[in-house]
Amino acid sequence: MAPKDFKCLLVADFTIDGFAGYLKNDEDFPTVESIVAPFDQVVQVLMDGDLECWKSKPDFAVVWTRPESIIRSFNQVLDYEAVPMAQILKEVDEYASLLAMMSGRVKSVLVPTWVSPPYHRGLGMLDLKTGIGVASTLMRMNLRLAENFDESSNIYLLDTQRWVSVAGKHAFNPKLWYMGKVAFGSDVFKEGVRDVKSALSGIVGGSKKLIILDLDDTLWGGVVGDVGWEGIRLGGHDHLGEAYVDFQRALKSLTKRGILLGIVSKNEEAVAIEAITSHPEMVLRLDDFAGWRINWQDKALNIVDLVSELNLGLQSVVFIDDNPVERARVREALSEVFVPEWPEDKMLYRSTLLGLRVFDTPSISEEDAGRTKMYVLERQRSDLKKTVGSLDEWLRSLDTKIQVEELNKANLQRAAQLLNKTNQMNLTTRRMTELEMADWARQDNHKLWTFRVSDNFGDSGLTGIISLEFEGKVGRIVDFVLSCRVMGRKVEETMLYTAIKGAKSQHLDRIYANYIPTFRNKPCLDFWKTSGFSYNGTDSCFSWELCDEYALPDCIKIEGEKEA
Amino acid sequence: MEKGEIREVIYASMRTINEQKDRGDRLELKEDTCLFGRESKLDSLGLVNLIVDIEQRLTDGFGVEISLTDERAMSPENSPFMNVKSLTDYISSLV
Numbered sequence: 001m002a003p004k005d006f007k008c009l010l011v012a013d014f015t016i017d018g019f020a021g022y023l024k025n026d027e028d029f030p031t032v033e034s035i036v037a038p039f040d041q042v043v044q045v046l047m048d049g050d051l052e053c054w055k056s057k058p059d060f061a062v063v064w065t066r067p068e069s070i071i072r073s074f075n076q077v078l079d080y081e082a083v084p085m086a087q088i089l090k091e092v093d094e095y096a097s098l099l100a101m102m103s104g105r106v107k108s109v110l111v112p113t114w115v116s117p118p119y120h121r122g123l124g125m126l127d128l129k130t131g132i133g134v135a136s137t138l139m140r141m142n143l144r145l146a147e148n149f150d151e152s153s154n155i156y157l158l159d160t161q162r163w164v165s166v167a168g169k170h171a172f173n174p175k176l177w178y179m180g181k182v183a184f185g186s187d188v189f190k191e192g193v194r195d196v197k198s199a200l201s202g203i204v205g206g207s208k209k210l211i212i213l214d215l216d217d218t219l220w221g222g223v224v225g226d227v228g229w230e231g232i233r234l235g236g237h238d239h240l241g242e243a244y245v246d247f248q249r250a251l252k253s254l255t256k257r258g259i260l261l262g263i264v265s266k267n268e269e270a271v272a273i274e275a276i277t278s279h280p281e282m283v284l285r286l287d288d289f290a291g292w293r294i295n296w297q298d299k300a301l302n303i304v305d306l307v308s309e310l311n312l313g314l315q316s317v318v319f320i321d322d323n324p325v326e327r328a329r330v331r332e333a334l335s336e337v338f339v340p341e342w343p344e345d346k347m348l349y350r351s352t353l354l355g356l357r358v359f360d361t362p363s364i365s366e367e368d369a370g371r372t373k374m375y376v377l378e379r380q381r382s383d384l385k386k387t388v389g390s391l392d393e394w395l396r397s398l399d400t401k402i403q404v405e406e407l408n409k410a411n412l413q414r415a416a417q418l419l420n421k422t423n424q425m426n427l428t429t430r431r432m433t434e435l436e437m438a439d440w441a442r443q444d445n446h447k448l449w450t451f452r453v454s455d456n457f458g459d460s461g462l463t464g465i466i467s468l469e470f471e472g473k474v475g476r477i478v479d480f481v482l483s484c485r486v487m488g489r490k491v492e493e494t495m496l497y498t499a500i501k502g503a504k505s506q507h508l509d510r511i512y513a514n515y516i517p518t519f520r521n522k523p524c525l526d527f528w529k530t531s532g533f534s535y536n537g538t539d540s541c542f543s544w545e546l547c548d549e550y551a552l553p554d555c556i557k558i559e560g561e562k563e564a
Numbered sequence: 565m566e567k568g569e570i571r572e573v574i575y576a577s578m579r580t581i582n583e584q585k586d587r588g589d590r591l592e593l594k595e596d597t598c599l600f601g602r603e604s605k606l607d608s609l610g611l612v613n614l615i616v617d618i619e620q621r622l623t624d625g626f627g628v629e630i631s632l633t634d635e636r637a638m639s640p641e642n643s644p645f646m647n648v649k650s651l652t653d654y655i656s657s658l659v
Contacts, residue, residue, distance in 0.1 A: 025585075
């Protein structure tokens with residue numbers, strides 16, 4: 001059997017073997033080896049890191065409890081006794097403290113929220129009355145648990161109620177409980193596994209970043225080339241027109257989470273662009289798209305071309321097309337691209353999009369919300385590039401400014417996000433949680449700098465990381481990570497300049513970098529070969545003697561640094 | 565309900581159980597596959613899951629409400645869960 005990508009410890013106060021089975025047999029990335037902690041030993045497992053179940057050093061943990069089991073006062077609520085809310089919430093806080101304590105042993109902890117079976121009607125019409133209702137109390141408990149982890153960077157609550165709703169009447173079966181101490185039906189477990197896998201994928205940087213869309217019968221109804229933009233079905237007092245508008249709205253909302261939109265469509269470009277810019281009910285306008293290929297070429301080729309322009313990898317792409325033939329073609333030609341089955345019924349477009357489990361991320365930063373804008377700015381930069389002569393001239397015209405900072409509380413979240421999401425310009429593809437990253441950078445022989453890039457067109461945000469580990473007189477560049485947004489604009493050289501300057505301040509003689517190849521980081525190797533560092537051409541090791549100066553590119557200004 | 569239909573319900577439930585099991589431990593969809601006892605690849609928890617899944621499928625698909633968990637069925641002697649065929653016959657006798 002092929003080794004799994006990660007190990008996940010399952011801690012529960014009920015029999016969770018069925019969930020463990022589905023989790024380990026799910027072959028989508030990332031694959032997971034399930035380790036089941038001893039049955040109904042939740043508190044002991046959380047408190048004692050020396051227990052056998054921790055020996056295999058799991059990467060993640062799922063801690064799933066029943067409210068009546070872990071919060072003692074909740075039993076009194078179930079018995080319709082009056083219990084002060086403060087007492088219940090104190091117990092919730094105590095449980096949260098145990099989870100927080102345990103979270104240091106793994107990269108991340110996933111905690112399914114507490115639910116009660118739908119056949120338990122509590123106090124019926126009074127069940128949502130504050131202070132007495134079972135449902136009301138359970139909601140407060142879940143909210144309190146969530147609030148405990150608002151500041152946590154590695155504990156995430158998952159919505160069990162959604163899994164229960166999807167599973168319907170078979171979500172709970174008393175027979176499973178009495179005969180096997182299984183708290184949920186298999187459909188709840190299956191749905192839970194899908195969400196856990198989606199979360200894990202997001203945590204390790206596997207979430208999708210770009211949705212490439214067809215136009216005719218996907219973003220609007222009808223063929224714009226035949227009927228003109230005035231004749232397409234979009235909005236109005238028309239059920240299908242409304243469905244297309246809602247689908248566009250849902251797509252636009254995803255851009256606020258940092259998901260980019262692109263177009264690959266077989267159409268006359270001028271005709272399609274006119275529809276996008278002129279139709280009064282278009283929700284998505286040109287500035288909502290990071291890029292497009294509208295022509296009569298093969299869609300697979302167009303996707304490759306567009307993804308390359310946006311400096312992304314094919315594994316980051318979702319392709320949505322109403323035409324099953326085009327979907328099959330892209331699936332066959334580009335196996336890395338995720339091509340969801342798409343409903344024929346246009347009224348199901350929005351719900352199908354919102355149900356996709358490929359966009360989970362462990363955090364959402366300000367940069368995410370403005371990502372599309374950054375690509376639009378990049379398009380404007382490229383347009384400028386066509387009007388100016390040489391590359392150097394163009395770079396100088398950008399007036400790029402870089403703010404260099406060591407890792408701190410304010411930039412940690414974005415830095416961790418960048419480290420875990422970046423594939424192409426990434427020297428070693430090391431992945432770390434925020435906690436691990438902060439711990440690493442805190443050590444005396446480690447240095448980590450972040451780079452925030454802005455130019456005449458706007459702020460690209462925190463887009464670069466370089467880190468250095470040193471021993472004696474020699475330093476090693478551990479991370480060299482740059483967002484594709486700013487690749488090729490001399491930020492790379494500025495990062496090396498910064499690391500060399502930092503190494504000199506530590507009185508080192510030499511620094512070196514070992515490139516670790518992956519399927520996706522060849523652009524990084526290509527840069528290093530031109531970086532000026534000496535390279536023996538065989539073992540992917542690059543080095544720099546610190547007696548030599550490394551010049552700051554003349555098109556770059558580092559904020560706070562005096563010009564030479 | 566025809567025995568063929570009952571057998572297909574049992575197979576569908578076995579497929580669901582197989583999704584939780586390692587490749588080498590999966591149940592073969594055959595009439596003589598053991599579901600209970602030393603020869604079976606199902607442990608007691610697996611058997612509980614199988615029984616509940618079969619009951620749910622019979623209710624959802626055919627409107628048949630039966631209990632496969634009464635004393636007689638769960639007795640080790642002459643258990644109807646010995647194999648797929650015996651379980652098919654047992655369910656057929658109940659519906």
